[in-house]
Amino acid sequence: MTANRVFVAIDVADVVAARALVAAVAPHVGGIKLGLEFFCAHGPAGIAAVMAGQDLPLFLDLKLHDIPNTVAGAIHSLAPLAPSILTVHAAGGHAMLAAARAAALPHTRVVAVTVLTSLDDGDLLAAGVADGTGAQAQRLAGVARAAGLDGIVCSPHEVAAVKAAWDDGLFVVPGLRPAGSDVGDQKRVMTPADAQALGAGVLVIGRPITAAADPAAAAAAIAASLA
Numbered sequence: 478m479t480a481n482r483v484f485v486a487i488d489v490a491d492v493v494a495a496r497a498l499v500a501a502v503a504p505h506v507g508g509i510k511l512g513l514e515f516f517c518a519h520g521p522a523g524i525a526a527v528m529a530g531q532d533l534p535l536f537l538d539l540k541l542h543d544i545p546n547t548v549a550g551a552i553h554s555l556a557p558l559a560p561s562i563l564t565v566h567a568a569g570g571h572a573m574l575a576a577a578r579a580a581a582l583p584h585t586r587v588v589a590v591t592v593l594t595s596l597d598d599g600d601l602l603a604a605g606v607a608d609g610t611g612a613q614a615q616r617l618a619g620v621a622r623a624a625g626l627d628g629i630v631c632s633p634h635e636v637a638a639v640k641a642a643w644d645d646g647l648f649v650v651p652g653l654r655p656a657g658s659d660v661g662d663q664k665r666v667m668t669p670a671d672a673q674a675l676g677a678g679v680l681v682i683g684r685p686i687t688a689a690a691d692p693a694a695a696a697a698a699i700a701a702s703l704a
């Protein structure tokens with residue numbers, strides 16, 4: 478992992494726009510996250526085109542969630558991209574998570590999304606989970622750890638508690654908003670500096686950088702807040 482823990486989420490559907498954003502913010506971030514919006518538009522070839530000539534690590538955020546055989550096959554298909562970090566959903570269960578870890582390249586950190594940061598306790602209650610986001614994130618972190626994964630994705634509100642029970646895990650934390658910035662569809666948010674202080678290993682930040690009038694300046698300001 479690079480010293481700068483910020484992975485910028487490049488959630489756009491256009492190759493030229495993605496490359497321009499990456500070029501602008503690269504000096505101020507530690508890695509590039511490309512996810513479903515871009516991947517569904519351009520596939521592996523598009524990912525390779527954006528990362529061409531970049532030294533920064535690739536976080537491929539596809540949140541895979543299917544039966545073990547299908548997830549393993551998908552991960553084998555992604556091998557040419559050699560991602561540094563790859564996401565799966567912890568709710569896929571032990572066998573799926575173990576199959577994902579076994580299928581990934583040795584250097585790829587496979588991390589499991591616990592409870593999406595766009596959900597709150599009410600959303601979980603509607604799905605039959607009565608004891609809230611914190612308890613659910615901790616349970617799913619336990620499933621991920623038992624399956625041999627490298628870490629989890631969780632909100633900044635859970636990271637300290639989960640880390641206390643898994644000291645060598647990689648804790649990827651989205652739902653980050655510099656003070657005063659638009660929360661949008663995120664429900665469990667915190668500032669990047671507070672999340673870092675609580676133990677986040679990777680700070681995922683998208684729109685506060687990519688939707689800013691000056692993305693490079695926004696990324697630089699966030700990096701300065703973390704120094």
Ligand SMILES: O=C(O)c1cc(=O)[nH]c(=O)n1[C@@H]1O[C@H](COP(=O)(O)O)[C@@H](O)[C@H]1O
Binds near residue numbers: 538540595651684
């Ligand atoms: O796996 C993720 O990265 C992820 C998990 C999660 O629970 N919440 C979440 O927002 N993300 C991703 O983190 C990024 C957050 O983007 P912004 O809300 O624009 O900062 C998006 O690319 C999401 O897909």
